[in-house]
Amino acid sequence: NAGVMQNPRHLVRRRGQEARLRCSPMKGHSHVYWYRQLPEEGLKFMVYLQKENIIDESGMPKERFSAEFPKEGPSILRIQQVVRGDSAAYFCASSPLMADNSPLHFGNGTRLTVT
Amino acid sequence: AQTVTQSQPEMSVQEAETVTLSCTYDTSESDYYLFWYKQPPSRQMILVIRQEAYKQQNATENRFSVNFQKAAKSFSLKISDSQLGDAAMYFCAYRGNRDDKIIFGKGTRLHILP
Numbered sequence: 646n647a648g649v650m651q652n653p654r655h656l657v658r659r660r661g662q663e664a665r666l667r668c669s670p671m672k673g674h675s676h677v678y679w680y681r682q683l684p685e686e687g688l689k690f691m692v693y694l695q696k697e698n699i700i701d702e703s704g705m706p707k708e709r710f711s712a713e714f715p716k717e718g719p720s721i722l723r724i725q726q727v728v729r730g731d732s733a734a735y736f737c738a739s740s741p742l743m744a745d746n747s748p749l750h751f752g753n754g755t756r757l758t759v760t
Numbered sequence: 761a762q763t764v765t766q767s768q769p770e771m772s773v774q775e776a777e778t779v780t781l782s783c784t785y786d787t788s789e790s791d792y793y794l795f796w797y798k799q800p801p802s803r804q805m806i807l808v809i810r811q812e813a814y815k816q817q818n819a820t821e822n823r824f825s826v827n828f829q830k831a832a833k834s835f836s837l838k839i840s841d842s843q844l845g846d847a848a849m850y851f852c853a854y855r856g857n858r859d860d861k862i863i864f865g866k867g868t869r870l871h872i873l874p
Contacts, residue, residue, distance in 0.1 A: 676860065678860075678861060678862075680864075686866060686867075687766075687851055687864040687865055687866040687867050688805075688851065688864045689864075690861045690862070690863065693860055693861050700860070701860070701861060734803060736805065738805075738862075740860070748795055748807045748810055748862075749805075749862055751804065751805035753802070753803060753804050754803050754804075756803075
């Protein structure tokens with residue numbers, strides 16, 4: 646039973662380019678969360694999605710960032726026109742439909758470096 | 761808004777000794793869940809232990825136990841018989857009963873001294 650799969654593990658982009666981060670949740674999980682971790686910081690919530698729906702995007706920057714979780718395929722976190730401040734580790738997590746006290750299952754993260 | 765505070769950025773403990781990591785949180789909800797996650801250098805987030813607020817009994821997982829003080833909104837993690845593999849960042853986390861997202865503290869880096 647594969648865990649949460651994120652790719653790529655490392656991503657380097659030049660300023661102004663686009664970054665696309667992918668996340669496949671655990672089998673049977675229909676909730677996906679994206680978190681950002683700056684160096685020596687905790688995880689900051691960005692967005693929570695279910696299939697084809699954004700449930701809570703209160704942590705997403707208003708510009709350049711978008712997320713989707715299509716009916717088929719992985720969830721995508723997209724950052725347009727990246728800047729140096731976007732450099733961070735981006736974690737995806739998933740949980741089953743009946744979330745109650747279920748913990749989040751995390752992927753190993755994508756480390757984005759903007760040069 | 762809910763917040764989670766970890767007041768110890770770093771801690772050290774001698775191997776085989778016991779260490780306690782502190783966590784406090786702020787919420788107006790009466791029903792919620794609390795978690796401790798471990799993040800080793802590999803960056804993977806690993807669930808260590810969880811506690812439901814409606815349960816008075818403190819959760820225990822092998823060498824890991826919590827001291828949950830609901831009135832004080834405190835949720836400390838005790839690690840007994842510390843091992844070198846326990847060295848990691850430890851994050852305290854909160855999840856409300858009506859909210860699906862988990863809120864994390866800034867973490868405590870734990871060093872194990874051989």
